[in-house]
Amino acid sequence: MHIAEGFLPASHAVGWTVAAAPFVVHGARAVVKEVRENPESTLLLGAAGAFVFVLSAIKLPSVTGSSSHPTGTGVGAILFRPPVMALLGTVVLLFQALLLAHGGLTTLGANAFAFAVVGPWAGYGAYRLIRAFGGGLLPGVFAGMVLADLTTYVTTSLQLALAFPDASSGLAGAAAKFLGIFAVTQIPLAIGEGLLGVLLFRVLTVNARPELERLGLLQPAPTTTAGDAA
Amino acid sequence: MSRRPLVNALLVVAVVALFAVPLLLDGGTSEYGGTDAAVTADLEADGHTPWFESVFSPAGEVESGLFALQAAIGGGVLGYVLGRLRGRRLAQEKPGPGSPAP
Numbered sequence: 621m622h623i624a625e626g627f628l629p630a631s632h633a634v635g636w637t638v639a640a641a642p643f644v645v646h647g648a649r650a651v652v653k654e655v656r657e658n659p660e661s662t663l664l665l666g667a668a669g670a671f672v673f674v675l676s677a678i679k680l681p682s683v684t685g686s687s688s689h690p691t692g693t694g695v696g697a698i699l700f701r702p703p704v705m706a707l708l709g710t711v712v713l714l715f716q717a718l719l720l721a722h723g724g725l726t727t728l729g730a731n732a733f734a735f736a737v738v739g740p741w742a743g744y745g746a747y748r749l750i751r752a753f754g755g756g757l758l759p760g761v762f763a764g765m766v767l768a769d770l771t772t773y774v775t776t777s778l779q780l781a782l783a784f785p786d787a788s789s790g791l792a793g794a795a796a797k798f799l800g801i802f803a804v805t806q807i808p809l810a811i812g813e814g815l816l817g818v819l820l821f822r823v824l825t826v827n828a829r830p831e832l833e834r835l836g837l838l839q840p841a842p843t844t845t846a847g848d849a850a
Numbered sequence: 851m852s853r854r855p856l857v858n859a860l861l862v863v864a865v866v867a868l869f870a871v872p873l874l875l876d877g878g879t880s881e882y883g884g885t886d887a888a889v890t891a892d893l894e895a896d897g898h899t900p901w902f903e904s905v906f907s908p909a910g911e912v913e914s915g916l917f918a919l920q921a922a923i924g925g926g927v928l929g930y931v932l933g934r935l936r937g938r939r940l941a942q943e944k945p946g947p948g949s950p951a952p
Contacts, residue, residue, distance in 0.1 A: 621885075621886070622886045623886075623889075624886060624889075624890045624900065625900060625902055625903065625904045626900025626901050626902035626903060626904075627890065627893055627898065627900050630901070663931050663934060663935065664931070666927050666930075666931055667927070667928055667931040667932070669924075669927070670923070670924040670925070670926075670927035670928040670931070671924065671928055672924070673920055673921070673923055673924030673927070674920075674921050674924030674925050674928060675924075676920075677917050677918075677920035677921040677924065678921060679884060679917075680869050681869055681872060681873055681880075681882045682872065683872045685876070685879075685880030685881065685882065686880075686881075686882060686883055686884065686885050686888055687882040687883065687884055687885070688884065688885045688886075715920065716920070717904070718905065718906060719906065719908070719916050720908065720913060720916050720917065720920075721904035721906065721907040721908065721913075722886065724902065724904055725902075725905065726901075726902045780889065784893060784896070784898065797892075798889065801885050801888050801889055801892070802885050802889070805885050806885075808868055808869075808872070811868065812865050812868045812869065815861055815864055815865050815868070816861075816865055818861060819858060819861045819862065819865075822854070822857070822858060822861075823858070823932060824935070826854070826939065827932065827935040827936045827938070827939045828935045829939075
């Protein structure tokens with residue numbers, strides 16, 4: 621989902637940076653607040669950041685014959701709400717822009733908007749929707765992870781279409797072209813990411829039950845013995 | 851309790867299969883180039899050139915090494931956290947059943 625360094629016209633680069641900056645600043649505040657008020661959250665915050673770090677480093681083959689990487693931003697968005705991911709996701713993008721020449725500093729704003737803002741919010745929205753309709757934690761996690769991943773790539777495609785509308789077919793044609801490259805490849809990856817998220821939360825429901833209850837993901841149950849979460 | 855590890859293992863198998871099966875069925879005809887690079891190539895073919903260069907562009911092996919480093923840092927931290935949480939649960943279960951932390 622990285623838009624490569626220097627490709628976005630300067631006006632777009634500035635525009636997306638201005639759009640993403642408040643989210644990242646708010647996210648930094650959210651992280652500091654969470655750590656200060658709930659120091660025991662630090663471990664899970666680290667896990668959420670680490671999950672994004674691993675997944676965004678792994679380039680996976682897709683059925684379309686090209687490869688791409690998952691995002692992993694759904695975990696933190698579901699655990700700690702999306703603002704936290706605006707910071708953590710941007711840190712990952714910065715690492716990749718500075719050390720790996722993936723993405724870039726001029727495109728950091730646009731990439732952060734897709735990866736660290738839109739994805740986490742969309743994933744969180746899907747999760748909340750499933751829960752509101754009585755769905756369980758794990759179906760909610762699956763939907764949240766898949767949507768966070770897919771919407772990131774859809775956003776990147778639309779950003780590119782805005783910057784490079786097709787000469788003949790305009791914005792819609794360009795959007796279709798970029799979605800064809802990004803979004804189609806991403807569908808199996810998003811499903812795989814959803815399954816990985818379910819696996820992670822299955823482990824967490826057993827081992828981090830107090831945290832999940834405090835964060836409101838699980839109902840406090842009058843447990844007699846630990847284990848066997850629904 | 852014994853069903854839980856089985857379901858977890860099946861989830862792992864499903865994820866591996868999701869990426870292994872296309873690779874096998876493909877028969878080695880696809881390049882599996884990155885989508886990022888595909889878009890970049892597409893834009894350059896249309897005459898767009900970057901107006902700013904990356905401050906640091908690692909080549910070949912260095913790049914794959916740095917990607918491995920990124921995954922290792924993430925995997926290490928994730929493993930550490932999950933290991934600690936599991937250790938905490940086991941330690942809490944030992945003294946007596948029940949009595950979760952307030």
